[in-house]
Amino acid sequence: MKTIDELLTEGVAGRRVFVRADLNVPLDGTTITDDGRIRAVLPTVSKLAEAGARVVVASHLGRPKGAPDPAFSLAPAAARLGELLGADVAFATDTVGDSARSVVAGLTDGQVAVVENLRFNAGETSKDDAERGAFADRLAELADVYVGDGFGAVHRKHASVFDLPARLPHYAGYLIATEVGVLKKLTTDVKRPYAVVLGGAKVSDKLGVIDHLLERADRILIGGGMAYTFLKAQGHEVGSSLLQEDQIPAVREYLRRAEEKGVEFVLPVDVVVAPAFPDLKTKAPAGATTVAADAIPAGQMGLDNGPETNKLYASKLADAATVFWNGPMGVFEHPDFADGTRAVAQALVDSPAFSVVGGGDSAAAVRILGFDENAFGHISTGGGASLEYLEGKTLPGLAALED
Numbered sequence: 001m002k003t004i005d006e007l008l009t010e011g012v013a014g015r016r017v018f019v020r021a022d023l024n025v026p027l028d029g030t031t032i033t034d035d036g037r038i039r040a041v042l043p044t045v046s047k048l049a050e051a052g053a054r055v056v057v058a059s060h061l062g063r064p065k066g067a068p069d070p071a072f073s074l075a076p077a078a079a080r081l082g083e084l085l086g087a088d089v090a091f092a093t094d095t096v097g098d099s100a101r102s103v104v105a106g107l108t109d110g111q112v113a114v115v116e117n118l119r120f121n122a123g124e125t126s127k128d129d130a131e132r133g134a135f136a137d138r139l140a141e142l143a144d145v146y147v148g149d150g151f152g153a154v155h156r157k158h159a160s161v162f163d164l165p166a167r168l169p170h171y172a173g174y175l176i177a178t179e180v181g182v183l184k185k186l187t188t189d190v191k192r193p194y195a196v197v198l199g200g201a202k203v204s205d206k207l208g209v210i211d212h213l214l215e216r217a218d219r220i221l222i223g224g225g226m227a228y229t230f231l232k233a234q235g236h237e238v239g240s241s242l243l244q245e246d247q248i249p250a251v252r253e254y255l256r257r258a259e260e261k262g263v264e265f266v267l268p269v270d271v272v273v274a275p276a277f278p279d280l281k282t283k284a285p286a287g288a289t290t291v292a293a294d295a296i297p298a299g300q301m302g303l304d305n306g307p308e309t310n311k312l313y314a315s316k317l318a319d320a321a322t323v324f325w326n327g328p329m330g331v332f333e334h335p336d337f338a339d340g341t342r343a344v345a346q347a348l349v350d351s352p353a354f355s356v357v358g359g360g361d362s363a364a365a366v367r368i369l370g371f372d373e374n375a376f377g378h379i380s381t382g383g384g385a386s387l388e389y390l391e392g393k394t395l396p397g398l399a400a401l402e403d
């Protein structure tokens, strides 16, 4: 894999450099609630700009349906990138159309532009190679060189991640190099005990990693939206909690294999429930109560780990030598359901373990809850990406950067 340093040595002055970033930041309306992913790409963007490149930054944001949708505009992220760079950042209101072409044509050496959300174009995420390829062709017209630095999206076989680098000279940016360097350690010389904490809401995306972790980890702690499929698999009712019904047989198999292999599976013993998903805008009290994990009443939704679980999880992390954490332990965006996530973050801060926090939302949670990022070994910008890396899968966005 060629790195951006090699590109800088070759010289970029006057060249149009396409930077595929992951600016998929959490938004409250148009307000960015955590800009970690934008800051993470600054080393690459600023180095290229300083060297006189004409930098075209592109990213997805959220999951729009292949057509423009103002709720998923990258405009707030472009504005924030400009603030962080201390420079004017031009913004194109489309991705490959008239606006993008004229914004890119107007760039001078050292200037940065952001084009609108890649996923406003059906070709970006299409499963059809030809459709993706056609969109990649249009993206390729905007640049002379490709730099891959959107680590959070390298597990997606999308046009800007996978097909575009095949069409341009391609290099890995600083963020990808750092992320891969740290995660590689977790797959090679991991120090034991190795504990993994899994939570969050993208349950089906994350269950697969357990298969792999059963061969590697000593302890697996489950929380957040993941927990309810496990509790159900153990025969407990979970009310209206997030549930991946079709995964129950697989989960039962994981629990069986864990026992066979001596891998400790830790599930919540109590959970915080409410009658409905809370209002994250008003943050009005949600009617939360704590119940035993095997006694979730019908019509109640599990939204956080309970206090006994928090103590249990802290004790399981206290003597770990390595911890990988992906996915918040609850709906941390609402104060009634933030304690589980706070407790795991605090346990990692207190533990001498080398800790890696993975995931856009998990990393945001740690910062939003007021923790110092430097208290963790590494905060990864990749959620699904870091998990799939640990699974040992070939990640399309990394494979595409190979020579």
Ligand SMILES: Nc1ncnc2c1ncn2[C@@H]1O[C@H](COP(=O)(O)OP(=O)(O)OP(=O)(O)O)[C@@H](O)[C@H]1O
Residues within 6 Å of the ligand: 152, 199, 200, 201, 202, 203, 223, 224, 225, 226, 242, 302, 303, 304, 326, 327, 328, 329, 330, 331, 332, 333, 358, 359, 360, 361, 362, 363, 381, 382, 383, 384
């Ligand atoms: N019990 C629960 N029920 C529903 N949603 C939950 C629950 N616990 C956590 N969440 C939600 O999970 C979301 C984060 O999940 P996600 O799987 O996206 O995490 P991530 O891996 O850190 O992020 P990403 O994969 O986007 O990088 C948060 O918005 C949080 O509110």
Ligand SMILES: O=C(O)[C@H](O)COP(=O)(O)O
Residues within 6 Å of the ligand: 022, 024, 062, 063, 152, 153, 156, 360, 382, 383, 384, 385
């Ligand atoms: O948030 C993430 O994990 C990345 O930005 C990828 O987003 P996606 O899961 O919508 O592809």
